[in-house]
Each structure stands twice: as C-alpha cells, then as structure tokens.
Amino acid sequence: xxxxxxxxxxxxxxxxxxxxxxxxxxxxxxxxxxxxxxxxxxxxxxxxxxxxxxxxxxxxxxxxxxxxxxxxxxxxxxxxxxxxxxxxxxxxxxxxxxxxxxxxxxxxxxxxxxxxxxxxxxxxxxxxxxxxxxxxxxxxxxxxxxxxxxxxxxxxxxxxxxxxxxxxxxxxxxxxxxxxxxxxxxxxxxxxxxxxxxxxxxxxxxxxxxxxxxxxxxxxxxxxxxxxxxxxxxxxxxxxxxxxxxxx
Amino acid sequence: xxxxxxxxxxxxxxxxxxxxxxxxxxxxxxxxxxxxxxxxxxxxxxxxxxxxxxxxxxxxxxxxxxxxxxxxxxxxxxxxxxxxxxxxxxxxxxxxxxxxxxxxxxxxxxxxxxxxxxxxxxxxxxxxxxxxxxxxxxxxxxxxxxxxxxxxxxxxxxxxxxxxxxxxxxxxxxxxxxxxxxxxxxxxxxxxxxxxxxxxxxxxxxxxxxxxxxxxxxxxxxxxxxxxxxxxxxxxxxxxxxxxxxxxxxxxxxxxxxxxxxxxxxxxxxxxxxxxxxxxxxxxxxxxxxxxxxxxxxxxxxxxxxxxxxxxxxxxxxxxxxxxxxxxxxxxxxxxxxxxxxxxxxxxxxxxxxxxxxxxxxxxxxxxxxxxxxxxxxxxxxxxxxxxxxxxxxxxxxxxxxxxxxxxx
Ligand SMILES: Nc1ncnc2c1ncn2[C@@H]1O[C@H](COP(=O)(O)OP(=O)(O)OP(=O)(O)O)[C@@H](O)[C@H]1O
Ligand SMILES: [Mg+2]
Numbered sequence: 001x002x003x004x005x006x007x008x009x010x011x012x013x014x015x016x017x018x019x020x021x022x023x024x025x026x027x028x029x030x031x032x033x034x035x036x037x038x039x040x041x042x043x044x045x046x047x048x049x050x051x052x053x054x055x056x057x058x059x060x061x062x063x064x065x066x067x068x069x070x071x072x073x074x075x076x077x078x079x080x081x082x083x084x085x086x087x088x089x090x091x092x093x094x095x096x097x098x099x100x101x102x103x104x105x106x107x108x109x110x111x112x113x114x115x116x117x118x119x120x121x122x123x124x125x126x127x128x129x130x131x132x133x134x135x136x137x138x139x140x141x142x143x144x145x146x147x148x149x150x151x152x153x154x155x156x157x158x159x160x161x162x163x164x165x166x167x168x169x170x171x172x173x174x175x176x177x178x179x180x181x182x183x184x185x186x187x188x189x190x191x192x193x194x195x196x197x198x199x200x201x202x203x204x205x206x207x208x209x210x211x212x213x214x215x216x217x218x219x220x221x222x223x224x225x226x227x228x229x230x231x232x233x234x235x236x237x238x239x240x241x242x243x244x245x246x247x248x
Numbered sequence: 249x250x251x252x253x254x255x256x257x258x259x260x261x262x263x264x265x266x267x268x269x270x271x272x273x274x275x276x277x278x279x280x281x282x283x284x285x286x287x288x289x290x291x292x293x294x295x296x297x298x299x300x301x302x303x304x305x306x307x308x309x310x311x312x313x314x315x316x317x318x319x320x321x322x323x324x325x326x327x328x329x330x331x332x333x334x335x336x337x338x339x340x341x342x343x344x345x346x347x348x349x350x351x352x353x354x355x356x357x358x359x360x361x362x363x364x365x366x367x368x369x370x371x372x373x374x375x376x377x378x379x380x381x382x383x384x385x386x387x388x389x390x391x392x393x394x395x396x397x398x399x400x401x402x403x404x405x406x407x408x409x410x411x412x413x414x415x416x417x418x419x420x421x422x423x424x425x426x427x428x429x430x431x432x433x434x435x436x437x438x439x440x441x442x443x444x445x446x447x448x449x450x451x452x453x454x455x456x457x458x459x460x461x462x463x464x465x466x467x468x469x470x471x472x473x474x475x476x477x478x479x480x481x482x483x484x485x486x487x488x489x490x491x492x493x494x495x496x497x498x499x500x501x502x503x504x505x506x507x508x509x510x511x512x513x514x515x516x517x518x519x520x521x522x523x524x525x526x527x528x529x530x531x532x533x534x535x536x537x538x539x540x541x542x543x544x545x546x547x548x549x550x551x552x553x554x555x556x557x558x559x560x561x562x563x564x565x566x567x568x569x570x571x572x573x574x575x576x577x578x579x580x581x582x583x584x585x586x587x588x589x590x591x592x593x594x595x596x597x598x599x600x601x602x603x604x605x606x607x608x609x610x611x612x613x614x615x616x617x618x619x620x621x622x623x624x625x626x627x628x629x630x631x632x633x634x635x636x637x638x639x640x641x642x643x644x645x646x647x648x649x650x651x652x653x654x655x656x657x
C-alpha cells in the first residue's frame with residue numbers, strides 16, 4: 001500500500017487528528033512483537049469513534065499513542081494540526097494538559113486525594129488559582145451527579161462513581177479530545193449505560209471522543225466503529241447512534 | 249518563589265501517606281539520635297579523662313629530696329638532702345630560658361580557727377608563681393605576691409571551702425584567721441577544680457612559713473613548669489640535666505634514685521595526647537559511620553518512595569504534570585521529612601543525653617554533650633544526601649512514558 005505523506009496544505013482545520021502508516025512494536029526478549037502495522041486513521045472534529053478488536057489486537061496501544069502517553073516507532077501523527085514527533089517532555093505535558101482528556105478502565109484516581117481534589121488536579125497543572133480550581137471541579141462533579149461525594153476518597157466510592165469522577169477529571173481541563181480505554185469495562189451494564197449517557201452528552205456538546213470497547217452495544221452508542229485486526233484497520237464504518245438515555 | 253499550591257500538594261502527600269513518611273522519617277531520626285548519643289558518650293569519656301588531669305599544667309616538673317642510698321664523695325649513705333632558698337635560686341638562674349614558672353613549697357598541718365569555728369587544714373607555703381602552676385582561680389582579693397615574700401607578711405589566701413567551714417555565711421576577705429595561735433590576714437579566697445581537698449588548702453608566703461615554723465630557709469619541694477615551647481624530647485633532656493646538676497650540687501651519686509627525685513609530667517602528657525588522639529579518631533569514625541549509615545538508609549528510602557509513587561507519577565503526567573514539577577514535589581517532600589525527622593532525632597538525642605548524663609557518671613562518662621552546630625551539620629548532610637539520592641530516581645521516573653508509569657503496580 002502506498003501512503004501519501006501528509007503535506008501541511010492538506011491539513012484541514014476540521015481534522016482533529018490524522019494518522020498515517022503508524023507502526024509500533026514491543027521488544028519481547030530478543031525479538032519484538034509488532035503490534036501496530038501501519039495504521040491510517042483520520043478523525044474529524046466532533047466525531048465519536050469506537051475502536052474494537054479482539055484482545056491483544058493493539059487497541060489500547062493505539063489509543064495511548066493518540067493520547068501521547070506512549071510513542072509510535074514510525075509513521076505520522078498530527079493532532080489538531082500539530083505534528084507529534086520528538087516533543088520535549090515539557091511540551092508534551094502542556095498538550096496532555098490542554099488538549100487531551102483520558103479515561104481509563106481502571107479509573108486511575110489518586111487514592112489519597114478526595115474526588116474533588118482528583119478532579120482539580122489537571123487544573124492545578126494549568127496554573128489555575130485554588131479557588132477557581134475548586135469551583136470548576138465542583139461544577140464538573142455536579143455534572144456527573146457527584147456533588148454529594150466530593151469529599152470522599154476513591155476507596156469510598158463505587159466503580160461507577162469512580163469512573164464518573166474520572167470523567168469529571170478528564171473534562172475539567174476542557175480538552176478537545178477525550179480518549180477512553182474501556183471506560184465501562186469494569187462496570188455492570190446499568191452503570192455502563194449511565195456512563196455512556198455522560199459521554200454522549202459530552203459529544204453532543206461538541207467534544208471529539210475516541211473510545212476502546214469490547215462490547216457491541218457500547219460501540220453502537222458511538223457514531224463510527226473502527227475494527228482492528230492483525231495490527232491494521234480491517235473495517236471502518238459510520239453507524240447510527242443508539243442513545244443511552246433510553247436504558248438509564 | 250513561594251508556591252503555596254506546591255506546598256499544599258506536598259503536605260497533603262506527607263500527611264496522607266503517613267506510614268511512608270514516618271518510616272522514612274524514622275530512619276533519619278534514628279541516625280541523628282545515634283549520632284548525638286554516640287558522640288555525646290565519646291565526649292563524656294573525653295571529659296572524664298580531662299578531669300582526671302584537672303586543669304593543672306601538663307608541663308610540670310616536681311623536684312623532691314630524700315635520703316641518699318649510697319655513699320659518694322666520702323659522704324655516708326643515709327644522708328638527708330634538704331633544699332634551701334639558694335637551691336630554688338640556683339634552678340631559677342641556671343635554667344632561666346627553660347623554666348616558665350617555679351615555686352618552692354612547704355607543707356604544714358595547722359589548727360585553724362575563726363571565732364568559735366575550728367578545723368584542721370593543710371597550709372602550703374609557696375612562691376607567687378604557684379598560682380599559674382596550679383591554675384588557681386582567685387574568687388576574691390588576690391593571691392600571694394612578691395611583696396608578701398619580701399616583707400614576710402602574715403597573710404594567707406584560703407580555699408573556698410575553708411571560708412565555708414569557718415566563716416559560715418560571712419565574708420572571710422580582710423578578716424584575721426588564727427593558725428595554731430598566730431593571726432593571719434586573709435587577702436584572698438580561691439577556687440580550684442581539682443576537687444574538695446584542693447579547696448581546703450591555705451596558701452601562705454613561703455618566707456613567712458620559713459620564719460614562723462623554724463626560722464630557717466628550708467624548702468620541702470620545688471615545682472616548676474618548663475617552657476611550653478619545648479617538645480617532648482627537649483623537655484626530657486631538660487629534666488635529666490636538672491637532675492644531674494642537682495645531684496652534682498648535693499654530691500649525690502649519679503645512680504642514686506632516692507636523694508634527688510625529679511618527676512617530669514611530660515611522659516604522662518605524651519600518654520594523654522596519644523589517648524586523646526585515639527579518642528578523637530574513634531569519635532570521627534563513629535560520626536562518619538552513623539552518617540554513612542544514615543545516607544545509605546535515606547537513599548534506599550528515596551528509591552523505594554519513587555518506586556512506590558511511580559503509578560501516581562504516571563497519572564500526574566497524563567494529567568499534564570511537567571517533569572520538573574514531578575521532581576520538585578518528590579524532592580521537597582523528601583527534604584521536609586528529613587528536616588523534621590532530623591530535628592526530632594536531635595531533640596530526642598539531646599533529651600536522652602540530658603536525662604542519662606548524671607547516671608552515666610558512674611561509667612566514666614562525664615557531661616556527655618554534642619555541639620548543636622555539629623548535629624545540625626550532620627542533619628544537613630543527611631538532607632543533602634537524601635535530596636541527591638532522591639533526585640536521580642525522581643528524575644528517571646519523571647521521564648518515563650506515562651503509560652509505562654501508570655501500568656506500574
Ligand atoms: N509494554 C508492553 N510490552 C510488551 N508487550 C506489550 C506491552 N503493551 C502491550 N503489549 C502487547 O501488545 C499487544 C497489544 O496490546 P494492547 O494492550 O494494545 O491490546 P488491546 O487490544 O488493548 O487488548 P485488550 O482488549 O486485551 O485490552 C498485546 O499482545 C500485548 O501483550
Ligand atoms: Mg486494552
């Protein structure tokens with residue numbers, strides 16, 4: 001397959017991200033495991049994309065690279081017009097902070113901080129004043145319905161509540177792109193739909209969302225499904241979104 | 249720049265991770281505590297040793313006389329050698345450049361009384377130099393001076409305890425004390441850290457004693473200090489020469505060990521110095537040892553802390569923390585914990601020394617103490633070591649890919 005290199009004239013302001021011929025392999029002992037074998041993907045502003053594929057197909061790897069938590073071996077990745085390549089750690093930190101929101105399957109809340117403090121943390125790294133931070137964090141906790149739980153530690157919250165705190169935290173910094181790696185993977189279906197409702201609401205407000213999921217019903221609540229197999233995109237289809245509201 | 253938020257973050261982390269903070273603090277406290285106690289004990293030993301020698305000059309030479317053991321130059325054995333004023337003058341003139349201070353001495357036991365108080369004391373009749381040889385500390389008035397000797401005045405300088413015994417609560421200075429029936433004017437009161445017996449002495453001009461107790465010019469003993477610039481070998485050579493000159497002067501056989509006895513403290517002084525050197529080395533080794541143990545401890549803890557916090561570091565990075573903020577949060581936390589813990593160790597250490605000090609006296613440890621500045625330097629060393637030891641793992645952790653850090657369990 002011949003891949004045309006991206007020229008900067010091509011960059012459409014509406015493109016949230018563009019990936020060309022992306023490769024990634026992990027060293028395993030002496031050999032290496034080639035996980036991503038030339039991924040090409042373009043996501044427009046405001047899309048809601050589900051990434052699917054069998055276990056070990058490289059979904060998380062791809063999402064982590066998009067989220068700048070990991071680096072590709074080769075290929076191009078352009079995020080909102082900015083080529084992501086050889087960035088200094090300082091610059092990368094700035095982009096993670098301002099551009100990207102991350103939701104993990106295992107929540108990844110800081111265990112000794114309260115829900116409110118966890119949500120306020122990205123704002124701290126934005127240099128916002130303490131008062132503003134707390135107000136904004138409180139606002140986002142309110143949006144996910146956790147006002148009452150703001151002063152609880154993660155260990156005092158249920159899985160669904162923890163994930164809602166994580167969503168509030170991902171949203172607090174007002175990122176352009178929200179990345180979620182199996183956000184409902186650790187939750188029962190009822191709670192999963194609740195979480196999906198929040199995510200759909202966010203998408204309705206204009207946020208671009210990429211999420212990895214195993215579950216077809218969750219994927220169907222997105223607007224586009226990308227399927228990975230053997231390190232390449234095997235299928236990429238737009239679908240009609242199923243609203244989560246009706247299941248809540 | 250004072251960043252209130254940064255400090256809040258750090259204090260929260262210290263406070264919420266109490267076990268971790270306490271464990272790392274404990275190591276530092278313990279190291280400093282050990283440092284203070286061991287150092288204190290070593291210093292206490294040193295004090296005991298110092299005290300054993302009092303504050304008397306260590307460059308002293310004692311000259312005593314006795315009976316001859318062997319006949320010589322036609323004189324019989326068993327002859328008694330008696331020093332006179334002229335012998336005192338002879339030494340003074342002959343060894344002008346070697347002798348620093350010199351005094352003759354006559355000892356007498358007297359019944360002393362003031363009003364209704366009576367007691368038995370030793371009188372030491374001496375030359376004015378005696379004050380510098382014994383390091384007598386004048387509390388009130390003055391010591392015996394040359395004028396007293398020239399005029400054979402009936403004056404005395406009494407020890408602090410004599411004043412306490414006889415004068416009760418009143419001042420002795422200027423009053424007259426009765427010594428075996430003769431009144432003497434008290435011109436001075438002295439203190440001496442050589443112990444109680446030293447403070448129950450009465451000093452008198454040597455000429456006065458000579459006139460009162462026999463109307464002669466006998467001297468029982470001559471004590472002198474040699475020029476402190478003489479080294480050990482020179483000091484020994486000096487006392488050997490002094491011995492042979494005195495033996496010649498009294499026609500005593502060169503092999504006679506009894507008739508003229510010259511005892512030079514230089515030999516002891518040398519031993520004292522060697523012991524002091526050994527003690528100082530031990531103290532240094534103890535100090536360095538504890539510090540190294542502390543440094544190793546704090547380094548391990550820092551590595552452990554960074555490892556434990558790796559996941560948190562990954563999360564913070566995913567949320568946009570710069571590597572610098574990660575390093576500073578870890579380092580400042582380490583410095584705060586070490587500082588507080590070091591201070592606690594220092595306080596406990598000082599407390600232990602203070603409480604156990606009196607009890608330790610029985611084990612040859614007197615006034616165990618450590619200078620605050622030394623302990624503070626030790627603490628600062630630990631803080632710096634902790635900061636350096638923490639910096640590298642923190643730096644490494646701040647630079648690993650966030651996803652690798654987050655996956656770390
Ligand atoms: N850090 C790593 N070192 C070595 N191999 C890795 C590493 N991370 C992932 N892999 C391997 O790469 C492959 C893809 O992993 P990835 O986590 O992207 O899969 P996934 O599609 O998200 O799977 P799942 O659905 O189980 O989460 C897997 O075979 C995995 O074992
Ligand atoms: Mg995965």
